[in-house]
Amino acid sequence: MTPTVETRSASPTVVKALISPGGVEAWHVESDVVPLIAVAFTFEGGAAHDPVDKPGVAQMLGRLLDEGAGNYDSDAFQERLAGRAIELSFNAGNDAIGGSLKTLVKHADEAFELLRLALAEPRFDADAIERVRAQTIAGLRYQQNDPGVMATRRFFEAGFPGHPYSRPTSGTAESVAAITRDDLVAMHRLLIARGRVKIAVVGAIDADRLSVLIDKVFGSLHEAKPLRIIEPASLVATGQRLVADLDVPQSVIRFGTHGITWCDPGFIPAYVLNHILGGGAFTSRLFQEVREKRGLAYSVGTSLVSYRAASMTWGYTATKNERVAECLDVIASEIARLHADGPTDEELQKAKDYLIGSYALGFDTSTKIAHTLVQIAFEGLGIDYIARRNELVAAVTQADIRSASDRIFGTGKMLTVIAGRPTGL
Structure with a gap:
């Protein structure tokens, strides 16, 4: 394992840059105060890379990553998480898709394996897609009468016209209805890749063990391909x-x-x-x-x-x-x-x-x-x-x-x- 870089933070905590044998970097804070491990990770690229005519793909992808992976369908995957009190969640914004994992130390091996499956082998089963689609569309229709949502949406449409940031990250009822499994698979292939992920781990785990677990999860991902450039934009329509x-x-x-x-x-x-x-x-x-x-x-x-x-x-x-x-x-x-x-x-x-x-x-x-x-x-x-x-x-x-x-x-x-x-x- 390569040498680590150390600095003292205002927490105060000691933050170390860990480079695994497979070349995956993670920032690590070792703390034995409680027998927990917390992981946060972010992949470069998010809703700004949605197809122009299908906003909402990246966010729908984030909602489906834990809806079945590997040999586990959605129910079985969630049962594995619940059975070990493992907390796993994903999110997507304009510029990134990421998530978090929290587990007891004694369940770390299983927790990291479930994370690996969610990232590397999501199933995108038809029933899970339709369930998440229905939930998303129901939420979007409800929001049509929410003045806060409407004001925010109109603001971004006017402020960044024609730019990816002008499109709603959650999509529209029409665009979400049109999203296919192929769209999700393509977005997963584009965004969930090693080489552009940032990782931070805090908890009761030493660098050697963490290095192995990080390699198993993020080292198993395919190499990243270049993302298209999102052109710089300035807020327009000021004064209106x-x-x-x-x-x-x-x-x-x-x-x-x-x-x-x-x-x-x-x-x-x-x-x-x-x-x-x-x-x-x-x-x-x-x-x-x-x-x-x-x-x-x-x-x-x-x-x-x-x-x-x-x-x-x-x-x-x-x-x-x-x-x-x-x-x-x-x-x-x-x-x-x-x-x-x-x-x-x-x-x-x-x-x-x-x-x-x-x-x-x-x-x-x-x-x-x-x-x-x-x-x-x-x-x-x-x-x-x-x-x-x-x-x-x-x-x-x-x-x-x-x-x-x-x-x-x-x-x-x-x-x-x-x-x-x-x-x-």
């Missing part, structure tokens, strides 16, 4: 307000402007800026101005969205139809004020103190640590990122905030989508 008409008493609002990707050197200042604007649950400016001072909404907030080929600053709220215009004016005014004047020195320091102090709370379970590590690996931030992250936050200056603000809010324009029947716009 669009309405998705729904007969509901309260409108749901989605708004967004430009962003900064996670791997960009300017991300950490943008992250601190976002916390001040709308990322802080009860302390952010938008929370104070929209909810506390005016009672316009129960909840309001913003976050940074970072995709492989796009980024944006994304916000949400909901308010009575007759107060939509006022709510939007307050949000726009607060963003403009923050951009023009910046935060106070005290405001900036409080934001940094909170983001530094709360960071370790994300490492209170093995599963959380594993998912955080695999996301860091996926973004290419380096195995020492956890150790460096708080220092990066602490180093943010007012000049850094101004630079991030210019990049995000410089145009002064947002794309806004309202699902409901707002008045007074």
